[in-house]
Amino acid sequence: MGQFMLLLHDDASEDAELSAAEMQDIIARYRAWSQKWRESGHLTGGEKLTDDPGRIIRSGAQGMIVSDGPYSETKDVIGGYFLIVAEDYAAAETIARDCPHAQRGKPVEIRQIHTFD
Amino acid sequence: MVQAHDSPAVELADxxxxxxxxxxxAILLRRFGPSAVDDVEDIVQEALLRACQTWPWKGIPDNPAGWLWRVAARLALDRLRRADRLDMTGTLPDVADGRAPDDLLVADDELRLLFLCCDPVNGPETAIPLTLRLACGFSTREIAAALLLDEATAAQRISRGKARLRGLQAGDLTALAGNDLALRLHPVLNTLYLLFDGGYGANDPTRWIREELCVEATRLCVLLAGHPKTTSPEVHALAALFHLLTARLPARQVREELVDLERQDRALWDRRLIGTGLRHLERSLGTAPPTVWHLLAGIAAEHARSAHWRDTDWQVILDHYDQLVLISDDPIVALNRAVAVAQVAGPVAGLAAVPDEASLLDYHLYHATRARFLRDMGRREEAGSALRRAIDLAPNAAVRDHLYKQDEVSPG
Structure with missing residues (x-):
C-alpha cells in the first residue's frame, strides 16, 4: 500500500459561467465520490487551498526574492489536494479518474508520498 | 479536512x-430596484459559486438556503460599501442574522419578479427566456437548449429584457403590488402556459420532453395559486392542468419512445401529482364561466380518472371540447375535439369534425388523425397517404418512429 496525493489543478475562471443546476450537480458528485472512497478506506484527507496565486521565495544574487507564484498567472493554480491510500499508481489513477474534478476536464496530478521503511 | 463534519442527514433538495x-x-431586485439587475445577477452567481467551491470540502450546511442567503447578503453589503451607499443597508434588515427571509415576504418578491418578467410589453419571446433566467436560475446555454434557440439569439432576448428592467425605477416594482395585480395576471398565466407547453410538446429534434420546463412552470403557477394577492379560480385551473399533465410524463416517454395517451401504461402515472391536480381543480370551481384552462384541466382530469382509454367517458370529454371551441379559436383544440367526436360517434363523424384549416396542413398530427379515421372507415389507400404525409412532417425521430408503429406502413 502506498500513500498518494491528488493535486487538483484549477482555473477558477472556468467556473464563472456555471449554471445553478450545474453547480448543484457538481456538489452532489463530489459528495458521492468522497463518501464512496472514504467508506472504502482509500480517501484519508484533503484540504481546499485559497484561490490566490500564493507566494514563492527564490534565492538569487541579491538574496531571497519573494514573488507571486509559483504560477505566474491566476490561471492554473493548485486549488486543493486529496490524500489517498492505494495499492499502486494504477489504483490511485482509478480513484483520480473517478473524481469529479477530473470528470469535469480539469487536470489531477498524482504524486506518491515517499515512505521510509 | 475533506467533509469531516458532513452530516449524512443533509441532502440537497431537488x-x-x-x-x-x-x-x-427576487429579494435583491426588490431591495435594490430593477435597474440593479446586473449587480443582482452577479451577487447571486457568486453566492452559488462559493457554495460550489466550499461544500464539496466542508460538507453541506444544515440550512443550505440560509447559508446561500447569508453569503448573498454579505456580498450585497460589500457592494453597497464600495458604492458608498451604506445608507441602503437598511434595505437588508431581514438578512443580518443570516436566516433565510420569511417565506411569504419572499413569495411577494417572487411574484413581483414574475410579473416584471411577464409584462406584456415584453412579449412571450422575451418574457419566457427572461423568466427562466431571473426566476428559475437557468443559464443562457440552458435557456437556448430548452427553447430550441441558438445561444446568440437566447442571449439577445435576455439582454433585451434586462435592458428594459434597467430602465425601470424601484417605484415601478412596488407599483406591481397594487390592486391591478389581478388585471395583470393574464399575461403571466399565458407565459407560464407557453413555458409549460414548450416542455410538454414534441418539437425538439432530439429530445422531445423537457421536463424541467414543466416543473418550473408548475412551481411558478403554484406560487400564484398560493398567494392571497393572485389566487383565483383561473390560476387553480391552470395549476390543475399542469399537475395532471405532468403526472403522465413517466408514461409518455418510455426509454426513447413516445407513447401516446391511448397506449400509455397508466400504472406509471404519478398518483400524487394527480391528487394535487384534482385538488386544484376543485378549488378552481366558481360561479364564473369556465376558462380555457378549466376546460383543458377538466379533460385531463377525466383521463386521469379513467383506468384505460377504452373506459374513458368520451361524452364528458366531448362536452368539454364543445365548450372549448366556443371560447378558443385554436385549430389544434378543434382537431382534438374531432378525436373525441370519433370516440363518441364513429370515424365518419370524426373525419367530418376535423377542422378545415390551412394552418394545420403542415402539422403532422392533422394528417395522423385523418389517417386514423380513414383507416377505421376502411379507406386504406387514403389512410396510407395521409400517414406518409404525417411521417414527412414529423418534428423528430421519436415521433416518426411512433407514427410508423401506428399503422402497417413500413419505413422506406
Missing amino acids: RLFRRESGRMT
Missing part, C-alpha cells in the same frame, strides 16, 4: 439551487 437562485434574485 432543484434547490434553481429555486434559491430565483428567490435571491
Whole structure:
C-alpha cells in the first residue's frame, strides 16, 4: 500500500459561467465520490487551498526574492489536494479518474508520498 | 479536512439551487430596484459559486438556503460599501442574522419578479427566456437548449429584457403590488402556459420532453395559486392542468419512445401529482364561466380518472371540447375535439369534425388523425397517404418512429 496525493489543478475562471443546476450537480458528485472512497478506506484527507496565486521565495544574487507564484498567472493554480491510500499508481489513477474534478476536464496530478521503511 | 463534519442527514433538495437562485434574485431586485439587475445577477452567481467551491470540502450546511442567503447578503453589503451607499443597508434588515427571509415576504418578491418578467410589453419571446433566467436560475446555454434557440439569439432576448428592467425605477416594482395585480395576471398565466407547453410538446429534434420546463412552470403557477394577492379560480385551473399533465410524463416517454395517451401504461402515472391536480381543480370551481384552462384541466382530469382509454367517458370529454371551441379559436383544440367526436360517434363523424384549416396542413398530427379515421372507415389507400404525409412532417425521430408503429406502413 502506498500513500498518494491528488493535486487538483484549477482555473477558477472556468467556473464563472456555471449554471445553478450545474453547480448543484457538481456538489452532489463530489459528495458521492468522497463518501464512496472514504467508506472504502482509500480517501484519508484533503484540504481546499485559497484561490490566490500564493507566494514563492527564490534565492538569487541579491538574496531571497519573494514573488507571486509559483504560477505566474491566476490561471492554473493548485486549488486543493486529496490524500489517498492505494495499492499502486494504477489504483490511485482509478480513484483520480473517478473524481469529479477530473470528470469535469480539469487536470489531477498524482504524486506518491515517499515512505521510509 | 475533506467533509469531516458532513452530516449524512443533509441532502440537497431537488432543484434547490434553481429555486434559491430565483428567490435571491427576487429579494435583491426588490431591495435594490430593477435597474440593479446586473449587480443582482452577479451577487447571486457568486453566492452559488462559493457554495460550489466550499461544500464539496466542508460538507453541506444544515440550512443550505440560509447559508446561500447569508453569503448573498454579505456580498450585497460589500457592494453597497464600495458604492458608498451604506445608507441602503437598511434595505437588508431581514438578512443580518443570516436566516433565510420569511417565506411569504419572499413569495411577494417572487411574484413581483414574475410579473416584471411577464409584462406584456415584453412579449412571450422575451418574457419566457427572461423568466427562466431571473426566476428559475437557468443559464443562457440552458435557456437556448430548452427553447430550441441558438445561444446568440437566447442571449439577445435576455439582454433585451434586462435592458428594459434597467430602465425601470424601484417605484415601478412596488407599483406591481397594487390592486391591478389581478388585471395583470393574464399575461403571466399565458407565459407560464407557453413555458409549460414548450416542455410538454414534441418539437425538439432530439429530445422531445423537457421536463424541467414543466416543473418550473408548475412551481411558478403554484406560487400564484398560493398567494392571497393572485389566487383565483383561473390560476387553480391552470395549476390543475399542469399537475395532471405532468403526472403522465413517466408514461409518455418510455426509454426513447413516445407513447401516446391511448397506449400509455397508466400504472406509471404519478398518483400524487394527480391528487394535487384534482385538488386544484376543485378549488378552481366558481360561479364564473369556465376558462380555457378549466376546460383543458377538466379533460385531463377525466383521463386521469379513467383506468384505460377504452373506459374513458368520451361524452364528458366531448362536452368539454364543445365548450372549448366556443371560447378558443385554436385549430389544434378543434382537431382534438374531432378525436373525441370519433370516440363518441364513429370515424365518419370524426373525419367530418376535423377542422378545415390551412394552418394545420403542415402539422403532422392533422394528417395522423385523418389517417386514423380513414383507416377505421376502411379507406386504406387514403389512410396510407395521409400517414406518409404525417411521417414527412414529423418534428423528430421519436415521433416518426411512433407514427410508423401506428399503422402497417413500413419505413422506406
